[in-house]
Amino acid sequence: MENDQTQFFATQAWLDGAWVTDVLLSVGADGTWNRVQANVALDQCAAATRLAGSVLPGVVNAHSHAFQRGIAGLTEHRGAGAPETDDFWSWRERMYAAANRITPEQLEVVAAHLYAELLMGGYTHVCEFQYLHHHLDGSQYEDPTEMSMALVRAARSTGIGLTLLPTLYMRSGFTAIGSRDDQRRFVSSPLSISRIVESVRQQTAGDPNINVGVAIHSLRAVSTPALRELAEFAKNGGLPLHIHVAEQTREVEESVAHSGLRPIEWLLEHANIDERWNLVHATHATAAELAGVKARGASIVICPSTEANLGDGVFDLPAYAALGGRWSIGSDSHVTRAWPDELRLLEYSQRLRLRERNVAARILGHESSAGGMLQAVLDGGCAATGRPMRGIAVGQRADFVTLDAESTALLGVPSQHTLDALVFSASSATIDGVYVAGQRQLPTFSPAFKSTMQELWGPRSDATGEQTPGGGGT
Numbered sequence: 001m002e003n004d005q006t007q008f009f010a011t012q013a014w015l016d017g018a019w020v021t022d023v024l025l026s027v028g029a030d031g032t033w034n035r036v037q038a039n040v041a042l043d044q045c046a047a048a049t050r051l052a053g054s055v056l057p058g059v060v061n062a063h064s065h066a067f068q069r070g071i072a073g074l075t076e077h078r079g080a081g082a083p084e085t086d087d088f089w090s091w092r093e094r095m096y097a098a099a100n101r102i103t104p105e106q107l108e109v110v111a112a113h114l115y116a117e118l119l120m121g122g123y124t125h126v127c128e129f130q131y132l133h134h135h136l137d138g139s140q141y142e143d144p145t146e147m148s149m150a151l152v153r154a155a156r157s158t159g160i161g162l163t164l165l166p167t168l169y170m171r172s173g174f175t176a177i178g179s180r181d182d183q184r185r186f187v188s189s190p191l192s193i194s195r196i197v198e199s200v201r202q203q204t205a206g207d208p209n210i211n212v213g214v215a216i217h218s219l220r221a222v223s224t225p226a227l228r229e230l231a232e233f234a235k236n237g238g239l240p241l242h243i244h245v246a247e248q249t250r251e252v253e254e255s256v257a258h259s260g261l262r263p264i265e266w267l268l269e270h271a272n273i274d275e276r277w278n279l280v281h282a283t284h285a286t287a288a289e290l291a292g293v294k295a296r297g298a299s300i301v302i303c304p305s306t307e308a309n310l311g312d313g314v315f316d317l318p319a320y321a322a323l324g325g326r327w328s329i330g331s332d333s334h335v336t337r338a339w340p341d342e343l344r345l346l347e348y349s350q351r352l353r354l355r356e357r358n359v360a361a362r363i364l365g366h367e368s369s370a371g372g373m374l375q376a377v378l379d380g381g382c383a384a385t386g387r388p389m390r391g392i393a394v395g396q397r398a399d400f401v402t403l404d405a406e407s408t409a410l411l412g413v414p415s416q417h418t419l420d421a422l423v424f425s426a427s428s429a430t431i432d433g434v435y436v437a438g439q440r441q442l443p444t445f446s447p448a449f450k451s452t453m454q455e456l457w458g459p460r461s462d463a464t465g466e467q468t469p470g471g472g473g474t
Contacts, residue, residue: 005034006438007048012415013038013055013400015392017366017375019416023055024048027398031208031437036394051402053432054418057391058124058399059339059374060381062301063242063280063330065129066111066151070456071098072334088248088310095333096182099132101456104141104150107132109452111154114334116443118160119434121338124399125161127330127384129215129242129280131169131186133196138184144192145199152204159441160209161399163385165242166196167215168230174220174258186217190229197239209437213240213386219255219263224270231271240276240386242301243267246289247281247312264289273298278384280330283313290316294325299383304345306332314349321363321376328380338431340423343373347423370423402433 006027013023015038024045026035075094083090102110111128118126132147134140141147148164155162169186172179179187197212204210214234216222222230234241246252246263255263264285267273275297282293282300293300302315310333320327329342336342347369350359358369366372381389388396403410403418409426410418422430434441 005029007045008051008055009040009042009045009048010051010055010402012418013392014057014374014419017371019054019418025055025392025398025400027438031398031439032388033392033394033396033398036392051433053403053405054415055392056122056374056401056403056419056422057378058389058401058434058436059122059377060328060384060389061118061123061126061330061339062278062328062381062384063129063303063332064114064118064126065333066114066154067098067102067107067132068095068333069114069117070102070106070110070453071095074457086311088312089250091310098456099185100136100182102132103136104146106452106456107147108150108154109446109448111151112157113445113449114337115154115158115160116445117334117337118331119158119436119441119443120431121336121341122401122431122434123160123331123337123339124401124434124436125163125209125381125385125387125389126155127163127165127213127240127242129165129167131167131188131215131217133166133188133192134185136185138187145196145203148196148200149203152200152210155210156207158443159436159439161385161387161397161436162210163213163240163387164200164210165213165215165240166193166200167217168193168226169217169221170223170226171221174254186221190226190233193230194233197233197237211385211387213242215242218244218251219266220251227271234276235272235274238276238386240278240384242278242280242384244280245282246279246284247307249284249313252284262286262289264293268292268296275299275383276386278328281307281312281315283307283315285316285320287316287319290320290325291323294320294323297326299326299328299380301328301330301380301384302342302346303330303332304342304349305336306330308345308349309333309335314353315346317346317350318354318359318363321360326380326383327376328384329377338427339377340426343370343377343423346373368420370419373423374419398435398438400435401431402435404430404432407432 008025020038024040028034273296277298280301360369364372407430
C-alpha cells in the first residue's frame with residue numbers, strides 16, 4: 001500500500017446502482033477514491049481496514065435551514081388565536097419567532113446538534129441556505145459573516161461537509177418596497193452577499209470539505225436587477241446557485257398577478273438558468289416548466305418531509321423523471337433528519353397520488369425503488385454542492401456509511417434487499433459508521449443543546465405558551 005492512501009475492505013458495497021461483493025476501497029491523500037475494485041480475494045486485502053456491515057455512499061442534504069431545527073416538533077399545536085386553516089404561511093409566522101431570537105452562539109449550538117444528527121442519518125454533506133445575516137434588531141454585525149461562520153464552526157466540529165449558501169433577501173413580497181419588521185435580519189444586497197462569500201472563502205481556504213455558493217431566497221423577495229446581478233456573480237465564480245420556487249399555490253398566484261407568469265416560467269424566460277441552478281421545491285410546476293428546467297440542465301431539490309409537514313403538496317416526480325431531469329433531496333426544516341426517511345416519504349407520496357406501488361422503480365428504470373432514488377440523489381448532490389459527490393467511484397469524495405449488521409430491521413434480510421429494507425423498513429439507527437473524505441466521524445451531542453433550547457423557549461413544551469414558537473410568532 002502506498003503511503004498516501006488508506007484502504008478499506010467491504011464484504012458488500014453499493015457501486016454504480018447495484019450491490020457488489022468483496023470490495024477493496026482506497027482513499028487518496030486528497031480524500032477522494034483512487035481505487036474501487038470488486039470481487040477481490042481476501043488475501044489481497046490484508047492491509048485494509050475491514051468494514052463491518054454493508055457500505056453505502058454518503059448522501060448530500062441539498063437544502064437546510066439549520067436554525068429551524070430549533071422549532072422541530074414545536075409547531076404541531078394550533079394554539080390560541082390560530083387561523084381557521086393552518087398552512088405554510090401561518091407556520092412561517094411561528095418560524096419567524098425562532099429567526100428573531102437566535103444568536104450566533106445559539107445558532108452554532110443548534111447547528112452542531114443538527115449536523116451530528118444528519119451524520120447519523122447518513123448525510124455526509126449539507127447545503128446551508130443561510131439568510132440570517134444581522135443582529136436581532138436588524139443592525140449589521142461588525143463582522144458580516146458572524147452568522148455564516150457559526151455554521152462553518154458547527155460543520156467543522158461535527159465533521160460534516162458544508163456548502164454555505166449566503167442568501168439574498170430584499171423585500172416582503174412582489175410589490176413591496178422593503179421588508180417587514182420581522183424580516184429585518186434577512187435584508188441583504190448582491191454586494192453584501194458577494195462580500196460574505198469572499199470573506200467565508202478566505203476564512204475557510206485550505207479546508208476541502210467546506211465550500212460556498214449563493215442563494216436567492218425567492219422571486220417574491222428580490223428585484224429583477226438584483227437577481228440578475230447575483231446570478232452573474234455566481235456564474236463568474238463558478239458557484240452553485242439555489243432558489244426557493246413554486247413551493248405554495250399562493251406564491252404561484254401572486255407571481256401570475258404580478259408578472260403574468262408563473263415563477264418557473266418567469267425564471268425560464270428572464271434568468272440565464274443553467275446547470276449551476278438548483279430550484280428548491282418546484283412543488284407546483286407544470287409539465288412544460290419541468291421540461292424547461294431539464295432542457296437548461298438545472299436541478300430540482302425536493303424536500304419531502306417539509307413539503308408534507310407544511311402541507312405544500314406533492315412534487316410530480318413521474319413527469320420529471322420521464323424527462324430524465326436531475327434532482328436531489330433536502331430536509332429543509334428538519335422535521336426528519338435521515339435520508340432514508342426522505343426517500344420513503346417521496347415514494348409513498350407518489351403511491352398515494354397514483355394508487356400504485358414501486359413508482360420510483362418504474363419511472364427511474366431501476367429494479368428497486370430505493371436503488372433508483374439513491375442513484376438519482378447522488379447525481380443531484382453533485383449539482384447542489386458543485387463537488388464530486390456521486391458515490392463510491394474513482395475521483396469522487398470518499399464519503400460513505402456502514403450499516404449495523406445486527407440491526408433488528410436488517411436481520412435475516414437477503415443481501416440484495418438491504419437497501420430496500422433500510423428505506424422502507426428501518427430507521428437511521430441502522431447506520432453505525434459515517435466517513436467523510438475517508439475519515440470516520442464520531443458524532444457527539446453536547447448538553448448545550450438542551451440548555452440553548454430552554455434559553456430560546458423556556459421550560460414549557462406546549463405550543464400555546466408565549467415562550468414557544470406556537471404562540472403566533474412575533
